[in-house]
Amino acid sequence: MLSRRRFVQATAASGLLAGLAGGSWAIPPAAVPSPGAIDPARFAEALRAMRAIVGEAFVFAEEPQLVGYRDHFALKPPEAHAASAAVAPKSVEEIQGLLKVAREHGIPVWTISTGRNLGYGGAAPAMPGTLVLDLKRMNRILEVNEKHAYVVVEPGVSYKDLYNHLQRTGSKLWVDCAAPGWGGVMGNMLDRGVGYTPMGEHFLNQQCGMHVVLSDGTVIETGLGSQAGRLAQHTYRYGHGPWIDGLFTQSNYGVVTRIGVQLMPEPAGYRPYMVTFPDEDAIEPLTEAIRPLKLAQLIPNAAASTELLWEAAVEVRRDQYHTGDGPIPPSARRKLMDDLQIGEWNFYGGLYGPPEVMDAHWEVIRDTLASVPGARFHTAESRTGGAAFDYRAKLMSGIPNMTEFGTVAWIPDAGHVGFAPVVPVDGELALKQYRKVRQLSNAAGFDYFGEFIVGWRDMHHIFMPTFRRGDEDEGRRMIELVEALIDDATADKFGIYRTHLDFMDKVAASYDFNDGALAGFNSALKGALDPAGILAPGKSGIWPEVAA
Amino acid sequence: MRRLKARSAAALGVFALLLAGCNRTAEEPAERGPLSGEELYALWCADCHDPGPGHPGTLRLEGRLEGDEAVLAKRANDPDVVRFAVRNGFGMMPPFRATEITDEELERIVDHLAEPRP
Numbered sequence: 001m002l003s004r005r006r007f008v009q010a011t012a013a014s015g016l017l018a019g020l021a022g023g024s025w026a027i028p029p030a031a032v033p034s035p036g037a038i039d040p041a042r043f044a045e046a047l048r049a050m051r052a053i054v055g056e057a058f059v060f061a062e063e064p065q066l067v068g069y070r071d072h073f074a075l076k077p078p079e080a081h082a083a084s085a086a087v088a089p090k091s092v093e094e095i096q097g098l099l100k101v102a103r104e105h106g107i108p109v110w111t112i113s114t115g116r117n118l119g120y121g122g123a124a125p126a127m128p129g130t131l132v133l134d135l136k137r138m139n140r141i142l143e144v145n146e147k148h149a150y151v152v153v154e155p156g157v158s159y160k161d162l163y164n165h166l167q168r169t170g171s172k173l174w175v176d177c178a179a180p181g182w183g184g185v186m187g188n189m190l191d192r193g194v195g196y197t198p199m200g201e202h203f204l205n206q207q208c209g210m211h212v213v214l215s216d217g218t219v220i221e222t223g224l225g226s227q228a229g230r231l232a233q234h235t236y237r238y239g240h241g242p243w244i245d246g247l248f249t250q251s252n253y254g255v256v257t258r259i260g261v262q263l264m265p266e267p268a269g270y271r272p273y274m275v276t277f278p279d280e281d282a283i284e285p286l287t288e289a290i291r292p293l294k295l296a297q298l299i300p301n302a303a304a305s306t307e308l309l310w311e312a313a314v315e316v317r318r319d320q321y322h323t324g325d326g327p328i329p330p331s332a333r334r335k336l337m338d339d340l341q342i343g344e345w346n347f348y349g350g351l352y353g354p355p356e357v358m359d360a361h362w363e364v365i366r367d368t369l370a371s372v373p374g375a376r377f378h379t380a381e382s383r384t385g386g387a388a389f390d391y392r393a394k395l396m397s398g399i400p401n402m403t404e405f406g407t408v409a410w411i412p413d414a415g416h417v418g419f420a421p422v423v424p425v426d427g428e429l430a431l432k433q434y435r436k437v438r439q440l441s442n443a444a445g446f447d448y449f450g451e452f453i454v455g456w457r458d459m460h461h462i463f464m465p466t467f468r469r470g471d472e473d474e475g476r477r478m479i480e481l482v483e484a485l486i487d488d489a490t491a492d493k494f495g496i497y498r499t500h501l502d503f504m505d506k507v508a509a510s511y512d513f514n515d516g517a518l519a520g521f522n523s524a525l526k527g528a529l530d531p532a533g534i535l536a537p538g539k540s541g542i543w544p545e546v547a548a
Numbered sequence: 549m550r551r552l553k554a555r556s557a558a559a560l561g562v563f564a565l566l567l568a569g570c571n572r573t574a575e576e577p578a579e580r581g582p583l584s585g586e587e588l589y590a591l592w593c594a595d596c597h598d599p600g601p602g603h604p605g606t607l608r609l610e611g612r613l614e615g616d617e618a619v620l621a622k623r624a625n626d627p628d629v630v631r632f633a634v635r636n637g638f639g640m641m642p643p644f645r646a647t648e649i650t651d652e653e654l655e656r657i658v659d660h661l662a663e664p665r666p
Contacts, residue, residue, distance in 0.1 A: 060646070064635070068645035072637050088647045118642060136647040156647075160591070181595060315601060317611050387602035402595035406604035408640040412611065415640070469639075 038106060043084070046105040050087050053097040058137070061085040069115070069132050071124035073415030075467075075475045075502055081124035083110070086132040092257050096217040098133065099255070103215070103532045109133045110536050111255050113155035114184030117191060119418040119464055121501035126538030133255065141165050142258065143234075149173055150208065150234045150262045155186045159400040173263040174398035176200055179391075181400025186259045190249050191498060194453055194460060196395040198352060199264045200302030201455040203249060208237040209260035210245050214253075215530040222248075234260035250498070251522075252536035252544075253529045264398070271351040271358055272393035274378040275369050276343030283345055283434050283452065284427035285372045287459070290347075291425040293368055294454050298361050301350045301396055306451040307434075310464075311346045312336045313449065314406035315387045327442040342388070343376070350396040407449055410466050416449070417478060419463040419485050421494040425454055429494075433461050436488055441465055444481040460497065486510065501538075508541025585660030588653050592644065593620060608640060616664070625661040630654075 051059045060066060061084075069083040084107075089095045102109050108130040115123030115136065125132060139156030144166070151173070153162065159177035162185055166173055176195035178188050188195075189202040199205040210222040223239035224232050237245065248256050277286060286305055293299045309328065316339075321332040337343065349365065351358035369375050383389040391403030408414045419437070423429050430452055438448040446465045453460045463485070467474040482503055489496060490510040499507045511518050522542050526533075533544025583591065596605035597620035609618035616622035634654055637643040649657070 058647075065646070067636050068643040068648075070643075072642035086645075114648075115645065116642075122642065123645070134645065134647050136645065160595075164591075314604075315607075317607065319611060385601070391602055400595075401602070402604060403602040405596065405640075406602070406607050409604045409608035409611075412608070413639045 042105055043107070046101050046107055047085060049101045050098055053101070054087055054089050054094050058088040058090075059085065060087070069123045069134075071118075071122040071501065073118050073122065073417060073469065074124070075417060075479050075500070079128060081121065081126065081501055082128045083125055083132045084129045086134050088134040088137050090137045092211075092213060092219060095133070095135075095213050095255055095257065096219075099213065099215060099217055099534065102131070102534045106532070107131050107534060108537045109534050110539075111135065113187035113190075114158050114182065115187075116158075116180065116182045116184060117187060118180075119416050119500065120191070120498065124501065126501045126504060126536070130537065135255075135257070138257065144169065144171060144173070145234065146171060146173065148235050149265050150260055152209075152234060152258060152260050153185050154258055155184065155256065157185050159183055159185060159188075163398070163400050172266045174199075174266055175263065175400065176202065176206065176398050177395065177400040179395060179404035180402055182402065185261055186256065189259065189261070190256060192249055193498070194302055194455060195398070196302045196304065196348075196392070197264055197350070197398050198300040198302075199262070200453075203246075204455070206262045207245060207259065208235065208262050209233045210248060210256050211258035212248055212254040212256050214255075215532060215535050220254075234262070247525070250540045252539040252542055253525060254535070267352040268354045269352070269358055270397050271362075272380055272389075272396050273349055273351070273362075273365075274383060274389055274392070275347045275349075275372075276341070276374075276376045276378065277345045277347070277372055278337065278343050278374040280344045281431060282343070282372055282374065284431040286345060286347060286369070286427070287425060287430040287452065287454075288427035289368050289372055290454055293365060294425065294456060298364055299349045299454075300352055303454045304348045304392070304451055305454075306346045306348065307448065308333060308336060308342060308344050308346075309410075309447050310407060310449045310451055311342045311388050312340055313410040313466075314391065314403050315340060318410045318447070326445050327447050340386070340388070343374070346388075348392045348396065407464065408466055410447070410449075411468060413469050414466040415469045416464045416466045417482060417500050418498065419465075419482050420496060420498045421461050421485075421489040422497045423452070423459045423461050423494055425457060425459050430459060430461070432492070433489075433494060436492075437461070437463050437485060440481060440484055440488065444477050446478070446481065461494075504538060504541045506541075583653070583656075585656035585658075588649070588657050589621065589660050592649060593657065596641070597621065605641060620661060621665045624664050625658075627658045627662060630658045630661055 047059055047061055066083055066086065069086050070078050071081055074081065087098055089098055108127060110125035110130045111133045112123045113135050123132060135155035137156055138154040139161065140154045141151060141157055141162060142154065143152040151162065159175055160181045163175045166175065174197060176197045176199040178193050178195055189207055192203050194200050195202060209225045212220050214220065222245045223237050224230050226239065248254050283305060290303055294303060318328065321336060322328045351361055366377065380393060387403055391401050394401050408416050421433065423433050434450065437450065441448045446467065449465050450461065450463045453462060467478045479502065483506065486496060486503060486506055496507045508519060526542050526544055530544060537543055596603055599606060599619045606618055631654060633641065634644050634649060
């Protein structure tokens with residue numbers, strides 16, 4: 001293995017290292033932690049038992065092997081979320097065996113699928129010392145049903161894996177992917193992420209049927225999957241009795257090992273479009289214009305209104321426009337708008353269906369959005385060569401790519417973190433949210449990176465500011481900023497739908513109706529479903545009695 | 549309107565015919581292996597490191613390096629640097645675990661990137 005010194009020498013010689021913050025690319029924790037109060041000898045015994053189940057090669061317990069299980073975009077030192085070890089099973093039976101060992105030894109286990117949830121914690125566990133259950137090796141696409149337009153996948157299948165498979169086999173089904181194509185189909189759905197086609201609200205539109213291993217090793221199929229025959233398992237999601245699938249999203253109640261994913265058949269036609277708006281306040285009338293179009297489903301896909309810097313950062317770097325500290329100044333913003341032909345706000349949507357249907361929809365959409373001052377319309381024909389339009393056009397037709405990850409290329413050696421309040425589709429509220437978040441972000445010295453995505457009846461306000469990794473001051477200021485934003489959003493009654501490991505407890509505490517009755521309900525379920533308290537302590541602010 | 553309905557129905561009919569008989573069950577790995585170094589590069593690296601706009605790794609490296617030097621495949625890459633960057637991360641690039649890229653696959657990527665390609 002290459003030493004740190006040799007790496008520095010080699011990269012310096014090749015010019016790659018110049019300008020990087022010294023060494024922040026690989027900060028080891030002080031030591032690999034043991035889980036909680038477990039005796040090290042007993043932990044070693046558990047690892048031996050796990051090796052007997054999955055094989056020597058798939059238990060990772062040495063510090064160099066655990067680098068990939070850290071949060072690469074961590075705000076705190078690596079110790080805060082350092083894994084004690086990782087184990088990578090290949091089958092449900094192996095998972096059952098591993099959970100048995102974990103129960104018997106009291107070892108907490110944090111499940112990941114592809115581990116690419118960057119901005120929300122990546123592959124790292126909430127509690128230091130937790131053992132990571134890495135399901136990436138379970139990467140089979142178990143079924144592609146062209147007639148009924150669904151697939152069944154295991155946890156390790158990424159969007160790109162699924163897309164490549166469907167392309168290779170001549171399928172006419174469209175994937176709906178998150179912006180970075182390396183994301184996991186199941187992982188994103190279980191974290192209630194979104195995509196950009198008409199199936200963009202993943203859990204609402206796509207999820208149908210789950211196969212789950214509970215902490216005691218019991219395997220369940222949800223919905224119709226529990227009935228013999230299960231013909232409609234992946235076409236009807238509810239079955240009979242309580243519908244429990246939601247309990248396994250953003251939770252620590254079980255290990256989901258298979259999921260039904262409903263997909264969209266390739267439509268008869270597709271036309272992406274973009275509308276730019278030069279005014280900062282345009283988000284208000286734009287949102288008002290979008291709402292009726294979404295409610296009437298004339299805009300069928302996840303409609304995204306993207307702010308200037310998010311749009312610009314996939315094409316250019318900050319140092320090309322401003323080299324000083326603090327938020328980028330108005331003069332640079334104007335130059336970005338001129339150079340890239342973008343607006344303060346940039347709306348993306350797609351038309352789908354036979355040409356006549358698209359023509360008819362476009363007439364209504366164009367006339368409605370034209371009512372927003374300064375609207376300029378762009379299509380694939382008029383907008384060639386721009387990376388931003390190109391990757392949006394791909395996303396809205398389910399083609400995975402990595403272009404949006406370019407927002408992290410805005411500054412050297414950067415990471416980003418997600419803050420995601422949910423706002424009703426209301427122009428006044430959207431403008432209020434945008435102004436407050438931008439003001440607080442700029443005051444903390446960070447550029448505002450944001451977009452509003454309308455799934456159907458709500459807007460996800462996604463704020464993903466970049467910061468310099470390994471810069472302790474920036475990390476501290478970013479934590480203070482996100483905590484202030486959570487407080488502010490809570491005071492304004494904007495719920496937060498998803499958050500980074502460092503803020504899960506705080507966000508959970510903001511759901512405080514009736515003295516936190518919901519948290520009590522979640523705890524009761526945790527106690528009933530995972531009495532040993534081994535599954536993902538701290539996920540979404542849910543802690544087992546044992547670990548607490 | 550009648551023409552619209554007729555054409556839509558025809559389009560849907562054709563589409564339904566295309567679908568008929570396509571229903572299948574496939575149980576196979578997401579990626580058929582073993583993949584070559586070039587195929588592994590395309591799967592894991594190209595989306596960020598290919599030349600031209602829309603590739604975040606290239607965009608970032610262009611801030612430090614001139615011309616083709618910013619494009620991974622167009623430079624001669626020190627094998628140890630590639631190994632280290634993949635397993636430990638490099639700047640904005642996160643590390644890749646052995647469950648994603650095996651040690652054997654990493655060596656094939658290393659070989660693929662050892663010499664510049666046109």
